[in-house]
Amino acid sequence: MKSHKLTSSLKGLHKWVLIAVVLSIPFVVTNLYYLHLINLIGIYSLVVIGLNILSGYTGQVSMGQAGFFAVGTYTSALLMMKLQAPFWVATVMAAIVAAIFGVVIAIPALRLTGPYLVMATVGFGEIIRLVLVNWVPVTKGAAGLTGIPAPSFFGFTVFSERSFFYLIYAVVALGILVAVRISRSKIGRTFMAIREDELAAESMGVPTNIYKVAAFAIGAAYAGVAGSIFGSFSGVASPDGFTFDDSVGFLCMSVIGGNRSIFGALIGSITLTLLSELLRFMQSYRLIVYGAILLLTAIFMPQGLSGLGPILREFLSRRKRDKKSYDDVQCSQRKGR
Amino acid sequence: MYYLANGLPIGAIYALVALGYSLIYASAGVLNWSQGDMVMLGAYIGYSLHRLLGLNYVLSLLISMLVVACVGMLVERTVLHSLRKRSSPSINVVIGTLGVAIICRNVALAIWGPDAQPFPSPVGSTPINIGNLRVLPQDILIVALGVALMLLLQYFLKYTREGKALRAVAQDRMAASLMGVDVGKADMLAFAASAAMGAAAGILIAPLFFVTFNMGAGIGLKGFVAAVVGGLGNIPGAIAGGFFLGLIESLASGKISSGYRDAIAFSVLIMVLWLKPSGLFSRTTKETV
Numbered sequence: 001m002k003s004h005k006l007t008s009s010l011k012g013l014h015k016w017v018l019i020a021v022v023l024s025i026p027f028v029v030t031n032l033y034y035l036h037l038i039n040l041i042g043i044y045s046l047v048v049i050g051l052n053i054l055s056g057y058t059g060q061v062s063m064g065q066a067g068f069f070a071v072g073t074y075t076s077a078l079l080m081m082k083l084q085a086p087f088w089v090a091t092v093m094a095a096i097v098a099a100i101f102g103v104v105i106a107i108p109a110l111r112l113t114g115p116y117l118v119m120a121t122v123g124f125g126e127i128i129r130l131v132l133v134n135w136v137p138v139t140k141g142a143a144g145l146t147g148i149p150a151p152s153f154f155g156f157t158v159f160s161e162r163s164f165f166y167l168i169y170a171v172v173a174l175g176i177l178v179a180v181r182i183s184r185s186k187i188g189r190t191f192m193a194i195r196e197d198e199l200a201a202e203s204m205g206v207p208t209n210i211y212k213v214a215a216f217a218i219g220a221a222y223a224g225v226a227g228s229i230f231g232s233f234s235g236v237a238s239p240d241g242f243t244f245d246d247s248v249g250f251l252c253m254s255v256i257g258g259n260r261s262i263f264g265a266l267i268g269s270i271t272l273t274l275l276s277e278l279l280r281f282m283q284s285y286r287l288i289v290y291g292a293i294l295l296l297t298a299i300f301m302p303q304g305l306s307g308l309g310p311i312l313r314e315f316l317s318r319r320k321r322d323k324k325s326y327d328d329v330q331c332s333q334r335k336g337r
Numbered sequence: 338m339y340y341l342a343n344g345l346p347i348g349a350i351y352a353l354v355a356l357g358y359s360l361i362y363a364s365a366g367v368l369n370w371s372q373g374d375m376v377m378l379g380a381y382i383g384y385s386l387h388r389l390l391g392l393n394y395v396l397s398l399l400i401s402m403l404v405v406a407c408v409g410m411l412v413e414r415t416v417l418h419s420l421r422k423r424s425s426p427s428i429n430v431v432i433g434t435l436g437v438a439i440i441c442r443n444v445a446l447a448i449w450g451p452d453a454q455p456f457p458s459p460v461g462s463t464p465i466n467i468g469n470l471r472v473l474p475q476d477i478l479i480v481a482l483g484v485a486l487m488l489l490l491q492y493f494l495k496y497t498r499e500g501k502a503l504r505a506v507a508q509d510r511m512a513a514s515l516m517g518v519d520v521g522k523a524d525m526l527a528f529a530a531s532a533a534m535g536a537a538a539g540i541l542i543a544p545l546f547f548v549t550f551n552m553g554a555g556i557g558l559k560g561f562v563a564a565v566v567g568g569l570g571n572i573p574g575a576i577a578g579g580f581f582l583g584l585i586e587s588l589a590s591g592k593i594s595s596g597y598r599d600a601i602a603f604s605v606l607i608m609v610l611w612l613k614p615s616g617l618f619s620r621t622t623k624e625t626v
Contacts, residue, residue, distance in 0.1 A: 055428075061428055107611075108607050108608075108610060108611035111610075111611070111614040112610055112614050113614075114427070115362065115368050115565065115569055116565060116569070116610055116614060116615060116616075118368070118431075119561065119562065119565040119606065119610065120606075120607050120610050122558070122561075122603075123562070123603035123604075123606045123607050124603075124607065126558075126599060126600070126603050127600050127603050127604060127607075130596070130597065130599055130600035130603075131600060133596065134594070134596040134597055134600070244554075244558065245554075248435060251428075251431075251432070252432060252435070255428055255429065255432050256432070259428075284443070284446065284447055285443070285447065286443075287439055287440075287442070287443040288439075288440050288443045288444060288447070290439060291435075291436040291437065291438070291439030291440035291443065292436065292440060293436075294432060294433075294435065294436035294439065295415075295416065295432075295433050295436030295437060295440070296436075297432075298416075298420070298425070298429040298430075298432040298433035298436060299416070299419045299420055299423070299425070299429070299433060300423075302420075302423055302425040302426065302429055
């Protein structure tokens with residue numbers, strides 16, 4: 001009993017320790033390049049959280065997430081540059097506009113499943129990129145936008161890597177919180193029902209179409225927010241940053257991390273970003289090894305890295321249980337005597 | 338007429354690649370994301386045999402198809418077979434074959450270097466006048482050889498024992514396996530045939546563009562579009578879809594703007610999918626309770 005109380009308070013402690021560790025990262029990691037990577041991981045994980053809600057929870061695989069990301073970046077950048085909108089207004093607008101695009105692509109996607117859905121989302125992502133390249137008066141074409149202003153709040157400008165770190169991870173924390181709330185709510189359960197058996201869900205009276213559109217809008221809004229931060233973070237935006245390969249990269253992060261878990265999004269973005277950095281010493285063989293690791297993970301970890309958690313926990317608890325039952329047996333044997 | 342002459346050769350290429358996607362989807366029920374890189378490998382192997390070893394064009398085409406078919410079988414054994422054993426979700430096949438694609442691309446980069454390699458056409462590059470049309474001889478070669486290969490594939494599927502087995506698996510995997518068809522072998526065959534088709538597409542298109550290590554990405558994507566437009570798993574549909582896409586692109590770049598060519602192609606694709614969710618050329622059956 002006492003130990004139970006202890007573990008529960010320990011669990012509470014865990015949370016605070018985690019927060020403290022995260023908050024102290026910018027002071028421990030003094031190398032600005034590493035901090036830059038950590039910031040990028042935060043931005044990517046926002047996109048991947050949205051993708052996990054869309055494809056992991058609702059089962060609608062999207063290979064066009066870079067399109068929503070681009071919509072977010074350009075919306076917020078143009079609002080800030082042309083209308084001098086404050087950063088937070090631009091970010092909210094980026095989320096809204098991206099969500100509208102999500103609804104637009106969801107409508108033809110409602111009737112599609114499997115590879116057809118994949119194709120529609122690929123097409124959407126490519127259309128966005130091609131429009132960015134060709135709509136020169138607004139987007140400056142292939143050259144892209146430069147001089148996207150840094151976010152500022154109450155006269156305090158977020159400019160250094162360190163201040164960006166706090167901004168980005170505050171948004172990531174908010175994003176995780178919202179996503180966890182969604183996934184545990186009625187909406188989240190409905191999403192999962194659609195993933196498991198859309199037909200059954202529909203015949204149980206679930207308005208599946210509305211929920212699918214909602215899933216697309218949520219996934220797109222996450223990418224939009226991430227895009228808005230990304231634009232201000234890097235100061236420049238060009239269509240090259242939002243290609244099909246980037247969409248595929250987001251999908252890889254989602255699947256490798258485990259797309260049925262919100263934290264899987266974080267794990268996936270951390271793993272793949274660090275992996276491609278760690279392999280840098282191999283130079284031209286880097287991507288060969290990267291591809292091989294992708295392949296092996298897909299084969300040997302069907303649930304992604306976050307799928308390892310429950311397996312590990314079960315393994316540990318089984319060992320504990322085995323030990324316990326062994327003790328019980330010993331005990332009863334002794335009693336028997 | 339001009340747009341037709343322009344769209345047919347590229348359409349034939351798309352059709353060959355689309356056949357690969359469709360064949361694998363029909364038999365194994367998965368998407369093979371490394372299809373585009375089979376095109377690239379085919380082009381490079383053909384380039385090495387033809388340019389560096391001086392073999393003649395048709396012979397290097399055949400050898401390259403054979404080699405790439407072996408690569409395709411290897412992909413089936415390593416990726417699909419191991420994923421199927423673990424009954425993984427189908428998205429993992431996409432990620433796995435994507436891994437294969439990245440490996441292929443970078444192995445090619447390591448072997449042949451980052452420079453684009455020219456691959457001169459075996460039939461010369463002086464245009465021929467047919468009526469008032471000027472046509473490149475390579476375009477004619479692409480269409481002729483492409484159609485020949487498609488007919489060969491049809492013959493293989495319709496009249497050979499292995500081809501019939503493949504079609505049986507495509508129709509009903511379970512029933513075929515119960516009737517004694519070696520399902521694994523059929524999968525391997527589908528991958529081999531798809532890879533060979535891709536390789537042929539690569540060598541055929543190489544004289545029009547340069548051979549580069551990342552040429553597979555674009556062609557692979559377009560082939561996928563063509564396969565989806567035609568209805569995945571539908572062989573005649575894939576061919577029709579390929580030519581359809583070639584013509585749309587030719588019309589779009591000629592009539593509207595070449596910058597928006599791909600955007601228009603993708604818009605047409607989404608429109609097609611909206612109107613006919615499983616492709617233009619397949620009968621739709623809506624699932625009901």
